[in-house]
Amino acid sequence: MTSRPAGNKPAALIIGGGASGLAAACILSANKVPFTLLEKENKPGRKLLATGNGRCNLLNFGPPAFFGDSGFAHSVLRRCGSDEVARFFEGLGLNIFEEELGRAYPTTRQAASVLDCLLAGIDAGGCGQLLTGSRVDRLTRAGGQWVAHCGQESHQAPRVVVASGGPAAPKLGGDDGMVRVLESLGQPATPFSPSLCALTTQAGPIRGLAGQRVYARLWLYHGDSPVDAAAGELLYTQEGLSGLCAMQLARAAQEGLQAGLPVSVGVDLSPLLNTCPVHMGRLDPHQQDPDSAQAALALLRARAQALGQRRMYTGLLPRALADKVARLPIPQAAAWLTALRLRVTGTRGFDHAQVAAGGLDCAWFEPHSLRSRLLDGLYACGEALNVDGDTGGFNLLFAWASGILAARDIVQDFKSM
Ligand SMILES: Cc1cc2nc3c(=O)[nH]c(=O)nc-3n(C[C@H](O)[C@H](O)[C@H](O)COP(=O)(O)OP(=O)(O)OC[C@H]3O[C@@H](n4cnc5c(N)ncnc54)[C@H](O)[C@@H]3O)c2cc1C
Numbered sequence: 001m002t003s004r005p006a007g008n009k010p011a012a013l014i015i016g017g018g019a020s021g022l023a024a025a026c027i028l029s030a031n032k033v034p035f036t037l038l039e040k041e042n043k044p045g046r047k048l049l050a051t052g053n054g055r056c057n058l059l060n061f062g063p064p065a066f067f068g069d070s071g072f073a074h075s076v077l078r079r080c081g082s083d084e085v086a087r088f089f090e091g092l093g094l095n096i097f098e099e100e101l102g103r104a105y106p107t108t109r110q111a112a113s114v115l116d117c118l119l120a121g122i123d124a125g126g127c128g129q130l131l132t133g134s135r136v137d138r139l140t141r142a143g144g145q146w147v148a149h150c151g152q153e154s155h156q157a158p159r160v161v162v163a164s165g166g167p168a169a170p171k172l173g174g175d176d177g178m179v180r181v182l183e184s185l186g187q188p189a190t191p192f193s194p195s196l197c198a199l200t201t202q203a204g205p206i207r208g209l210a211g212q213r214v215y216a217r218l219w220l221y222h223g224d225s226p227v228d229a230a231a232g233e234l235l236y237t238q239e240g241l242s243g244l245c246a247m248q249l250a251r252a253a254q255e256g257l258q259a260g261l262p263v264s265v266g267v268d269l270s271p272l273l274n275t276c277p278v279h280m281g282r283l284d285p286h287q288q289d290p291d292s293a294q295a296a297l298a299l300l301r302a303r304a305q306a307l308g309q310r311r312m313y314t315g316l317l318p319r320a321l322a323d324k325v326a327r328l329p330i331p332q333a334a335a336w337l338t339a340l341r342l343r344v345t346g347t348r349g350f351d352h353a354q355v356a357a358g359g360l361d362c363a364w365f366e367p368h369s370l371r372s373r374l375l376d377g378l379y380a381c382g383e384a385l386n387v388d389g390d391t392g393g394f395n396l397l398f399a400w401a402s403g404i405l406a407a408r409d410i411v412q413d414f415k416s417m
Contacts, residue, residue: 008127010036011414012159013148015136015178017044019396020382020403021163022118026092027407029125033414036155037128038148040135040175045115047165047172051396056111059085059397062102065282065390066398067195067251068357073387073398075367080401088404092117101281103392131155136164139181146377159377159413161370161406166356166383167192174350179359179384187374188361193258194353195388196395197250201240201265201342209236212320213243215271215278219285220249220344222261228252229283231271239348241265244391248282250347251357251388263344268292269337273316275299282390296334304330355395359386369409370402379406 012028014021017039028035037044051057061082066073086096086104094117095107106113122128138149139160146160164178176192183189216234218241219226228249235243249265256263268289270276275295303312313322317337325333350356360380364373372378381402389395 008034010034010129010155010157012036012161012410013038013146013155013157014161014163015148016163016165016382016384017041017130017132018163018165018173018382019045019048019399020165021161022048022115022122023088023400023403024161024163024381024407025128025130026088026118026121027404028410029122029128031411031415032125032127033411034127035129036157037122037130038134038136038150038155039130039132041173042132044130044132045118047169047174048115049111050169050172051111052105054111055105055109056114057103057105057391057393057396058089058096058114059104059400060102060393061086061098061104062392065392065394067388067390068190068359068386069362070387072362072365072367072385073389076370076398076401076405079368080404082397085397085400085404088400089114089117092121101392136178137181139185159379159410161403161410162360162378162380162384163382163403164384166359167350168194168197168353168356168383170350174356176356182360182375182378182380185375187364187372187378187380190358190361190386192350192356192358193251193254194347194350195251195254195357196247196355196391197347197349197353198237198242199240199246199250199253199265199344200346200348201344203238203240205340205342206236206240208324209320210238212236212318214269214318214321216245217268217271217276217279217283217289218245218249219266219268219288220252220256221264221266221341222252222256222259226266226285226288227256229285229288230281231278231283232280234267240342240344241267242348242352244280247354248391250353253344254347254357257344257346264341265344267340267342269321270296273299273337281392292338293334296338297331300330300334354391355388356383357386357388359384361386368405370406371409379409381406
Protein backbone atom coordinates (compact mmCIF):
# COMPACT_ATOMS: atom_id res chain seq x y z
CA MET A 1 0.00 0.00 0.00
CA THR A 2 1.36 3.46 -0.87
CA SER A 3 0.35 6.44 1.18
CA ARG A 4 -1.30 9.76 0.49
CA PRO A 5 -0.79 12.62 2.96
CA ALA A 6 -3.71 12.75 5.42
CA GLY A 7 -6.41 15.24 4.54
CA ASN A 8 -5.55 15.13 0.84
CA LYS A 9 -8.83 14.08 -0.71
CA PRO A 10 -8.59 11.87 -3.79
CA ALA A 11 -9.29 13.56 -7.11
CA ALA A 12 -10.01 10.16 -8.65
CA LEU A 13 -10.83 6.58 -7.77
CA ILE A 14 -9.33 3.83 -9.92
CA ILE A 15 -11.19 0.52 -9.84
CA GLY A 16 -8.80 -2.29 -10.72
CA GLY A 17 -5.07 -2.70 -10.16
CA GLY A 18 -4.28 -4.50 -13.39
CA ALA A 19 -2.46 -3.21 -16.47
CA SER A 20 -4.67 -0.23 -17.33
CA GLY A 21 -5.36 0.82 -13.72
CA LEU A 22 -1.68 0.75 -12.76
CA ALA A 23 -0.70 2.75 -15.87
CA ALA A 24 -3.35 5.35 -14.99
CA ALA A 25 -2.11 5.44 -11.38
CA CYS A 26 1.48 6.06 -12.55
CA ILE A 27 0.43 9.09 -14.60
CA LEU A 28 -1.60 10.55 -11.72
CA SER A 29 1.27 9.91 -9.38
CA ALA A 30 3.83 11.58 -11.65
CA ASN A 31 1.57 14.64 -11.76
CA LYS A 32 0.86 14.71 -8.01
CA VAL A 33 -2.87 14.12 -8.46
CA PRO A 34 -4.19 12.39 -5.33
CA PHE A 35 -6.03 9.12 -6.01
CA THR A 36 -7.23 5.89 -4.43
CA LEU A 37 -6.84 2.63 -6.34
CA LEU A 38 -9.17 -0.21 -5.28
CA GLU A 39 -8.12 -3.75 -6.16
CA LYS A 40 -10.24 -6.75 -5.15
CA GLU A 41 -7.36 -9.27 -5.10
CA ASN A 42 -4.83 -9.35 -2.28
CA LYS A 43 -2.12 -8.13 -4.67
CA PRO A 44 -2.20 -5.85 -7.73
CA GLY A 45 -1.19 -7.07 -11.20
CA ARG A 46 -1.86 -10.80 -10.77
CA LYS A 47 -2.85 -11.30 -14.41
CA LEU A 48 0.05 -9.15 -15.55
CA LEU A 49 2.51 -11.54 -13.89
CA ALA A 50 1.13 -14.43 -15.98
CA THR A 51 1.33 -12.64 -19.33
CA GLY A 52 3.56 -13.92 -22.11
CA ASN A 53 4.25 -17.09 -20.08
CA GLY A 54 5.71 -14.92 -17.33
CA ARG A 55 7.77 -12.86 -19.81
CA CYS A 56 5.07 -10.23 -20.55
CA ASN A 57 4.69 -9.42 -24.23
CA LEU A 58 3.92 -5.86 -23.20
CA LEU A 59 3.30 -4.18 -26.54
CA ASN A 60 3.60 -4.52 -30.28
CA PHE A 61 5.32 -2.09 -32.66
CA GLY A 62 3.53 -3.50 -35.74
CA PRO A 63 0.26 -2.41 -37.34
CA PRO A 64 -2.67 -2.52 -34.88
CA ALA A 65 -4.72 -5.74 -34.84
CA PHE A 66 -7.96 -5.28 -32.94
CA PHE A 67 -11.51 -6.65 -32.93
CA GLY A 68 -14.77 -5.45 -31.41
CA ASP A 69 -14.83 -1.63 -31.52
CA SER A 70 -11.54 -1.72 -33.44
CA GLY A 71 -11.98 1.80 -34.89
CA PHE A 72 -12.06 3.14 -31.33
CA ALA A 73 -8.88 1.21 -30.48
CA HIS A 74 -7.15 2.74 -33.52
CA SER A 75 -8.26 6.25 -32.41
CA VAL A 76 -6.85 5.63 -28.93
CA LEU A 77 -3.55 4.39 -30.35
CA ARG A 78 -3.26 7.36 -32.72
CA ARG A 79 -3.15 9.48 -29.55
CA CYS A 80 -0.93 7.17 -27.54
CA GLY A 81 0.75 4.56 -29.73
CA SER A 82 3.36 1.91 -29.12
CA ASP A 83 6.31 4.36 -29.28
CA GLU A 84 4.74 6.53 -26.64
CA VAL A 85 3.87 3.56 -24.44
CA ALA A 86 7.48 2.36 -24.80
CA ARG A 87 8.69 5.82 -23.70
CA PHE A 88 6.31 5.65 -20.72
CA PHE A 89 7.97 2.41 -19.60
CA GLU A 90 11.46 3.68 -20.32
CA GLY A 91 10.59 6.63 -18.07
CA LEU A 92 9.83 4.09 -15.34
CA GLY A 93 13.26 2.52 -15.87
CA LEU A 94 12.15 -0.55 -17.84
CA ASN A 95 14.35 -1.71 -20.72
CA ILE A 96 12.41 -3.17 -23.64
CA PHE A 97 13.52 -5.21 -26.62
CA GLU A 98 11.66 -6.03 -29.83
CA GLU A 99 11.36 -9.61 -31.06
CA GLU A 100 9.94 -10.87 -34.35
CA LEU A 101 6.59 -9.50 -35.63
CA GLY A 102 6.94 -6.31 -33.58
CA ARG A 103 6.44 -8.11 -30.24
CA ALA A 104 8.12 -6.28 -27.36
CA TYR A 105 9.26 -7.72 -24.02
CA PRO A 106 11.17 -6.43 -21.01
CA THR A 107 14.86 -7.22 -21.51
CA THR A 108 14.78 -8.99 -18.13
CA ARG A 109 12.25 -11.42 -19.70
CA GLN A 110 10.25 -11.14 -16.50
CA ALA A 111 6.70 -9.83 -16.19
CA ALA A 112 7.60 -9.10 -12.56
CA SER A 113 9.94 -6.32 -13.79
CA VAL A 114 7.00 -4.60 -15.51
CA LEU A 115 4.90 -4.78 -12.36
CA ASP A 116 7.78 -3.62 -10.16
CA CYS A 117 8.40 -0.57 -12.37
CA LEU A 118 4.71 0.36 -12.29
CA LEU A 119 4.53 0.02 -8.50
CA ALA A 120 7.74 2.03 -8.07
CA GLY A 121 6.30 4.73 -10.35
CA ILE A 122 3.14 4.88 -8.24
CA ASP A 123 5.12 5.00 -5.03
CA ALA A 124 7.42 7.77 -6.26
CA GLY A 125 4.62 10.36 -6.40
CA GLY A 126 3.56 9.80 -2.78
CA CYS A 127 0.02 10.94 -3.59
CA GLY A 128 -1.78 7.65 -4.17
CA GLN A 129 -3.36 5.04 -1.98
CA LEU A 130 -3.42 1.46 -3.25
CA LEU A 131 -5.95 -0.65 -1.36
CA THR A 132 -6.05 -4.40 -1.97
CA GLY A 133 -8.81 -6.80 -0.93
CA SER A 134 -11.23 -4.00 -1.90
CA ARG A 135 -13.87 -5.31 -4.27
CA VAL A 136 -16.18 -2.59 -5.56
CA ASP A 137 -19.67 -4.03 -5.80
CA ARG A 138 -21.65 -0.81 -6.30
CA LEU A 139 -21.13 2.71 -7.65
CA THR A 140 -23.40 5.61 -6.70
CA ARG A 141 -23.39 9.40 -7.12
CA ALA A 142 -23.74 11.79 -4.20
CA GLY A 143 -23.15 15.57 -4.21
CA GLY A 144 -21.05 15.57 -7.40
CA GLN A 145 -18.92 12.68 -6.13
CA TRP A 146 -18.65 9.07 -7.27
CA VAL A 147 -18.99 6.68 -4.35
CA ALA A 148 -17.44 3.22 -4.70
CA HIS A 149 -18.90 0.74 -2.23
CA CYS A 150 -16.70 -2.14 -1.08
CA GLY A 151 -18.85 -4.11 1.35
CA GLN A 152 -19.15 -1.97 4.50
CA GLU A 153 -16.57 0.57 3.30
CA SER A 154 -16.95 3.32 0.74
CA HIS A 155 -14.58 5.69 -1.03
CA GLN A 156 -15.43 8.83 -2.92
CA ALA A 157 -13.97 11.22 -5.47
CA PRO A 158 -15.30 13.45 -8.26
CA ARG A 159 -13.88 11.11 -10.93
CA VAL A 160 -13.77 7.35 -11.27
CA VAL A 161 -11.73 5.23 -13.69
CA VAL A 162 -13.16 1.76 -14.33
CA ALA A 163 -10.09 -0.39 -15.07
CA SER A 164 -11.61 -3.68 -13.95
CA GLY A 165 -10.81 -5.75 -17.08
CA GLY A 166 -13.00 -8.59 -18.35
CA PRO A 167 -13.98 -12.10 -17.22
CA ALA A 168 -11.12 -14.03 -18.89
CA ALA A 169 -8.89 -16.03 -16.51
CA PRO A 170 -10.96 -15.64 -13.30
CA LYS A 171 -8.25 -17.38 -11.26
CA LEU A 172 -6.00 -14.40 -12.06
CA GLY A 173 -8.66 -11.82 -11.16
CA GLY A 174 -10.82 -11.81 -14.31
CA ASP A 175 -14.30 -10.51 -13.45
CA ASP A 176 -17.18 -8.81 -15.27
CA GLY A 177 -18.96 -7.49 -12.14
CA MET A 178 -18.00 -3.84 -12.69
CA VAL A 179 -19.18 -3.85 -16.29
CA ARG A 180 -22.55 -5.11 -15.04
CA VAL A 181 -22.59 -2.30 -12.45
CA LEU A 182 -22.00 0.22 -15.25
CA GLU A 183 -24.72 -1.37 -17.36
CA SER A 184 -27.12 -0.91 -14.47
CA LEU A 185 -26.18 2.79 -14.54
CA GLY A 186 -27.15 3.01 -18.22
CA GLN A 187 -23.78 2.46 -19.91
CA PRO A 188 -24.46 0.01 -22.81
CA ALA A 189 -22.28 -3.12 -23.16
CA THR A 190 -21.82 -6.05 -25.55
CA PRO A 191 -21.98 -9.48 -23.81
CA PHE A 192 -18.55 -10.96 -23.07
CA SER A 193 -17.36 -14.14 -24.79
CA PRO A 194 -14.00 -15.95 -24.69
CA SER A 195 -11.50 -14.74 -27.28
CA LEU A 196 -7.92 -16.08 -27.58
CA CYS A 197 -9.03 -19.38 -26.10
CA ALA A 198 -8.38 -23.09 -26.65
CA LEU A 199 -10.91 -24.92 -28.86
CA THR A 200 -12.85 -28.06 -28.03
CA THR A 201 -13.23 -30.42 -30.99
CA GLN A 202 -14.32 -33.95 -31.81
CA ALA A 203 -11.79 -36.22 -30.13
CA GLY A 204 -11.48 -39.39 -32.23
CA PRO A 205 -9.07 -38.32 -35.00
CA ILE A 206 -6.58 -36.76 -32.58
CA ARG A 207 -6.86 -39.25 -29.71
CA GLY A 208 -3.43 -40.06 -28.24
CA LEU A 209 -1.85 -36.76 -29.28
CA ALA A 210 -2.55 -34.72 -26.12
CA GLY A 211 0.53 -32.77 -25.07
CA GLN A 212 2.11 -32.86 -28.53
CA ARG A 213 3.28 -29.48 -29.92
CA VAL A 214 3.87 -28.89 -33.63
CA TYR A 215 3.98 -26.03 -36.13
CA ALA A 216 0.79 -25.92 -38.18
CA ARG A 217 -1.57 -23.89 -40.31
CA LEU A 218 -5.22 -23.90 -39.23
CA TRP A 219 -8.32 -22.89 -41.16
CA LEU A 220 -11.62 -22.21 -39.45
CA TYR A 221 -14.78 -22.97 -41.43
CA HIS A 222 -18.40 -21.94 -41.01
CA GLY A 223 -20.02 -24.72 -43.03
CA ASP A 224 -17.73 -24.98 -46.05
CA SER A 225 -16.61 -21.34 -46.03
CA PRO A 226 -13.18 -20.54 -44.58
CA VAL A 227 -13.62 -17.50 -42.31
CA ASP A 228 -10.36 -17.29 -40.39
CA ALA A 229 -6.90 -18.82 -40.47
CA ALA A 230 -3.73 -18.72 -38.42
CA ALA A 231 -0.31 -20.35 -38.33
CA GLY A 232 2.15 -21.06 -35.56
CA GLU A 233 2.51 -23.42 -32.64
CA LEU A 234 -0.34 -25.88 -32.17
CA LEU A 235 -0.84 -27.92 -29.00
CA TYR A 236 -3.05 -31.01 -29.07
CA THR A 237 -5.06 -31.39 -25.86
CA GLN A 238 -7.48 -33.97 -24.42
CA GLU A 239 -10.32 -31.60 -25.35
CA GLY A 240 -9.13 -30.45 -28.78
CA LEU A 241 -6.62 -27.84 -29.95
CA SER A 242 -4.68 -25.16 -28.11
CA GLY A 243 -1.52 -23.16 -28.76
CA LEU A 244 -1.56 -19.61 -30.06
CA CYS A 245 -2.75 -20.39 -33.59
CA ALA A 246 -5.76 -22.39 -32.33
CA MET A 247 -6.56 -19.71 -29.74
CA GLN A 248 -6.62 -17.07 -32.45
CA LEU A 249 -9.56 -18.86 -34.07
CA ALA A 250 -11.75 -18.91 -30.94
CA ARG A 251 -13.50 -15.65 -31.75
CA ALA A 252 -14.65 -16.83 -35.20
CA ALA A 253 -15.52 -20.28 -33.81
CA GLN A 254 -17.70 -18.74 -31.14
CA GLU A 255 -19.44 -16.48 -33.67
CA GLY A 256 -20.25 -19.45 -35.92
CA LEU A 257 -21.54 -21.59 -33.09
CA GLN A 258 -23.67 -18.75 -31.76
CA ALA A 259 -25.16 -18.34 -35.25
CA GLY A 260 -26.01 -22.08 -35.23
CA LEU A 261 -23.58 -22.90 -38.08
CA PRO A 262 -21.55 -26.12 -38.33
CA VAL A 263 -18.02 -25.06 -37.37
CA SER A 264 -14.89 -27.03 -38.17
CA VAL A 265 -11.14 -26.55 -38.18
CA GLY A 266 -8.77 -27.75 -40.91
CA VAL A 267 -5.32 -28.80 -39.68
CA ASP A 268 -2.44 -28.54 -42.13
CA LEU A 269 0.94 -29.71 -40.81
CA SER A 270 2.90 -28.57 -43.88
CA PRO A 271 5.13 -26.32 -41.68
CA LEU A 272 6.11 -29.43 -39.69
CA LEU A 273 6.79 -31.37 -42.90
CA ASN A 274 8.90 -28.43 -44.11
CA THR A 275 6.92 -28.25 -47.34
CA CYS A 276 6.01 -24.60 -46.63
CA PRO A 277 7.68 -21.83 -44.62
CA VAL A 278 7.08 -21.72 -40.85
CA HIS A 279 4.96 -18.60 -40.51
CA MET A 280 3.47 -17.19 -37.32
CA GLY A 281 0.25 -15.23 -37.02
CA ARG A 282 -2.93 -14.76 -38.94
CA LEU A 283 -3.37 -15.91 -42.53
CA ASP A 284 -5.82 -14.86 -45.20
CA PRO A 285 -8.51 -17.57 -44.92
CA HIS A 286 -9.19 -17.33 -48.65
CA GLN A 287 -5.59 -17.94 -49.66
CA GLN A 288 -5.28 -21.64 -49.02
CA ASP A 289 -2.38 -23.50 -50.47
CA PRO A 290 -3.87 -25.89 -53.05
CA ASP A 291 -0.55 -27.75 -53.39
CA SER A 292 0.02 -28.75 -49.75
CA ALA A 293 -1.50 -32.25 -50.06
CA GLN A 294 0.43 -32.88 -53.29
CA ALA A 295 3.67 -31.65 -51.73
CA ALA A 296 3.14 -33.95 -48.72
CA LEU A 297 2.36 -36.88 -51.00
CA ALA A 298 5.52 -36.33 -53.02
CA LEU A 299 7.58 -36.01 -49.83
CA LEU A 300 6.17 -39.19 -48.27
CA ARG A 301 6.67 -41.19 -51.47
CA ALA A 302 10.26 -40.01 -51.76
CA ARG A 303 10.96 -40.89 -48.12
CA ALA A 304 9.30 -44.32 -48.45
CA GLN A 305 11.57 -45.02 -51.40
CA ALA A 306 14.73 -43.72 -49.75
CA LEU A 307 14.19 -45.00 -46.20
CA GLY A 308 11.66 -47.80 -46.55
CA GLN A 309 8.08 -47.93 -45.25
CA ARG A 310 9.12 -48.64 -41.65
CA ARG A 311 11.48 -45.65 -41.26
CA MET A 312 9.84 -43.11 -43.53
CA TYR A 313 8.45 -41.02 -40.64
CA THR A 314 11.54 -41.18 -38.42
CA GLY A 315 12.99 -37.69 -38.05
CA LEU A 316 10.03 -36.18 -39.86
CA LEU A 317 7.23 -36.52 -37.33
CA PRO A 318 7.17 -36.59 -33.53
CA ARG A 319 6.61 -40.20 -32.37
CA ALA A 320 2.94 -39.77 -31.39
CA LEU A 321 2.11 -38.41 -34.82
CA ALA A 322 4.18 -41.06 -36.59
CA ASP A 323 2.24 -43.74 -34.68
CA LYS A 324 -1.00 -42.09 -35.79
CA VAL A 325 -0.28 -42.25 -39.53
CA ALA A 326 2.10 -45.24 -39.73
CA ARG A 327 -0.61 -47.75 -40.69
CA LEU A 328 -2.30 -45.51 -43.27
CA PRO A 329 -1.58 -45.90 -46.98
CA ILE A 330 0.61 -43.00 -48.16
CA PRO A 331 -2.18 -40.96 -49.89
CA GLN A 332 -4.35 -41.13 -46.75
CA ALA A 333 -1.38 -40.26 -44.54
CA ALA A 334 -0.64 -37.20 -46.72
CA ALA A 335 -4.30 -36.16 -46.48
CA TRP A 336 -4.33 -36.68 -42.68
CA LEU A 337 -1.21 -34.54 -42.33
CA THR A 338 -2.41 -31.66 -44.49
CA ALA A 339 -6.21 -31.66 -44.61
CA LEU A 340 -7.60 -33.16 -41.39
CA ARG A 341 -10.97 -31.55 -40.64
CA LEU A 342 -12.21 -31.58 -37.03
CA ARG A 343 -15.68 -30.53 -35.90
CA VAL A 344 -15.44 -27.66 -33.39
CA THR A 345 -17.79 -28.09 -30.46
CA GLY A 346 -16.91 -24.92 -28.55
CA THR A 347 -14.17 -23.07 -26.71
CA ARG A 348 -12.79 -23.96 -23.30
CA GLY A 349 -14.48 -20.92 -21.76
CA PHE A 350 -13.26 -18.00 -19.70
CA ASP A 351 -11.19 -20.24 -17.41
CA HIS A 352 -8.91 -21.03 -20.37
CA ALA A 353 -9.18 -17.72 -22.24
CA GLN A 354 -6.47 -15.07 -22.28
CA VAL A 355 -8.83 -12.32 -23.34
CA ALA A 356 -12.58 -11.67 -23.43
CA ALA A 357 -14.35 -10.17 -26.43
CA GLY A 358 -17.21 -7.80 -25.58
CA GLY A 359 -17.51 -5.14 -22.89
CA LEU A 360 -18.59 -1.52 -22.61
CA ASP A 361 -19.67 -0.09 -25.96
CA CYS A 362 -17.01 2.39 -27.05
CA ALA A 363 -19.41 4.65 -28.95
CA TRP A 364 -20.29 6.06 -25.53
CA PHE A 365 -16.68 7.01 -24.66
CA GLU A 366 -14.38 9.75 -26.01
CA PRO A 367 -11.29 8.16 -27.63
CA HIS A 368 -8.97 11.05 -26.67
CA SER A 369 -9.90 10.96 -22.96
CA LEU A 370 -11.77 7.66 -22.32
CA ARG A 371 -14.47 9.79 -20.66
CA SER A 372 -18.01 8.49 -20.72
CA ARG A 373 -20.39 10.51 -22.86
CA LEU A 374 -23.23 9.39 -20.59
CA LEU A 375 -21.92 9.50 -17.02
CA ASP A 376 -20.14 12.65 -15.89
CA GLY A 377 -16.69 12.09 -14.40
CA LEU A 378 -16.60 8.39 -15.31
CA TYR A 379 -13.80 6.89 -17.38
CA ALA A 380 -13.20 3.32 -18.59
CA CYS A 381 -10.07 1.72 -19.99
CA GLY A 382 -8.54 -1.65 -20.93
CA GLU A 383 -10.44 -4.87 -21.41
CA ALA A 384 -13.60 -3.55 -19.71
CA LEU A 385 -14.20 -1.82 -23.06
CA ASN A 386 -15.44 -3.68 -26.14
CA VAL A 387 -11.95 -4.00 -27.63
CA ASP A 388 -9.93 -7.20 -27.87
CA GLY A 389 -6.60 -7.49 -29.59
CA ASP A 390 -4.75 -10.23 -31.38
CA THR A 391 -1.90 -12.12 -29.73
CA GLY A 392 1.45 -10.36 -29.82
CA GLY A 393 1.09 -7.64 -27.18
CA PHE A 394 -1.96 -5.80 -28.55
CA ASN A 395 -4.16 -6.35 -25.50
CA LEU A 396 -1.66 -4.91 -23.08
CA LEU A 397 -0.84 -2.12 -25.53
CA PHE A 398 -4.49 -1.04 -25.52
CA ALA A 399 -4.69 -1.38 -21.74
CA TRP A 400 -1.64 0.87 -21.18
CA ALA A 401 -2.61 3.42 -23.82
CA SER A 402 -6.21 3.79 -22.67
CA GLY A 403 -5.17 3.99 -19.00
CA ILE A 404 -2.56 6.66 -19.81
CA LEU A 405 -5.02 8.79 -21.82
CA ALA A 406 -7.72 8.59 -19.13
CA ALA A 407 -5.24 9.68 -16.46
CA ARG A 408 -3.86 12.52 -18.60
CA ASP A 409 -7.38 13.89 -18.98
CA ILE A 410 -7.88 13.73 -15.21
CA VAL A 411 -4.57 15.55 -14.67
CA GLN A 412 -5.68 18.33 -17.04
CA ASP A 413 -9.10 18.55 -15.42
CA PHE A 414 -7.63 18.59 -11.91
CA LYS A 415 -5.03 21.24 -12.71
CA SER A 416 -7.57 23.49 -14.43
CA MET A 417 -9.70 23.68 -11.26
C1 LIG B 1 -2.45 -16.17 -19.19
C2 LIG B 1 -2.57 -14.84 -19.90
C3 LIG B 1 -1.51 -14.39 -20.68
C4 LIG B 1 -1.61 -13.16 -21.35
N1 LIG B 1 -0.54 -12.74 -22.07
C5 LIG B 1 -0.59 -11.52 -22.69
C6 LIG B 1 0.54 -10.99 -23.36
O1 LIG B 1 1.65 -11.55 -23.31
N2 LIG B 1 0.39 -9.81 -24.03
C7 LIG B 1 -0.79 -9.12 -24.04
O2 LIG B 1 -0.87 -8.06 -24.67
N3 LIG B 1 -1.86 -9.57 -23.36
C8 LIG B 1 -1.79 -10.74 -22.68
N4 LIG B 1 -2.88 -11.17 -21.96
C9 LIG B 1 -4.08 -10.30 -21.88
C10 LIG B 1 -3.84 -9.13 -20.90
O3 LIG B 1 -3.32 -9.64 -19.70
C11 LIG B 1 -5.14 -8.36 -20.62
O4 LIG B 1 -5.75 -7.98 -21.83
C12 LIG B 1 -4.83 -7.11 -19.79
O5 LIG B 1 -4.30 -7.47 -18.54
C13 LIG B 1 -6.08 -6.26 -19.58
O6 LIG B 1 -5.76 -5.20 -18.72
P1 LIG B 1 -6.88 -4.54 -17.82
O7 LIG B 1 -6.23 -3.51 -16.98
O8 LIG B 1 -8.02 -4.12 -18.66
O9 LIG B 1 -7.42 -5.74 -16.92
P2 LIG B 1 -6.66 -6.64 -15.87
O10 LIG B 1 -5.20 -6.62 -16.10
O11 LIG B 1 -7.38 -7.92 -15.86
O12 LIG B 1 -6.90 -5.88 -14.49
C14 LIG B 1 -8.19 -5.71 -13.95
C15 LIG B 1 -8.04 -5.66 -12.45
O13 LIG B 1 -9.27 -5.24 -11.87
C16 LIG B 1 -9.54 -6.02 -10.72
N5 LIG B 1 -10.98 -5.98 -10.51
C17 LIG B 1 -11.95 -6.55 -11.28
N6 LIG B 1 -13.16 -6.25 -10.78
C18 LIG B 1 -12.96 -5.50 -9.69
C19 LIG B 1 -13.84 -4.90 -8.72
N7 LIG B 1 -15.17 -5.02 -8.81
N8 LIG B 1 -13.30 -4.20 -7.71
C20 LIG B 1 -11.95 -4.05 -7.59
N9 LIG B 1 -11.07 -4.61 -8.46
C21 LIG B 1 -11.57 -5.30 -9.49
C22 LIG B 1 -8.99 -7.38 -11.07
O14 LIG B 1 -8.72 -8.16 -9.93
C23 LIG B 1 -7.74 -7.04 -11.85
O15 LIG B 1 -6.60 -6.94 -11.04
C24 LIG B 1 -2.80 -12.38 -21.26
C25 LIG B 1 -3.85 -12.82 -20.46
C26 LIG B 1 -3.73 -14.04 -19.77
C27 LIG B 1 -4.88 -14.50 -18.91
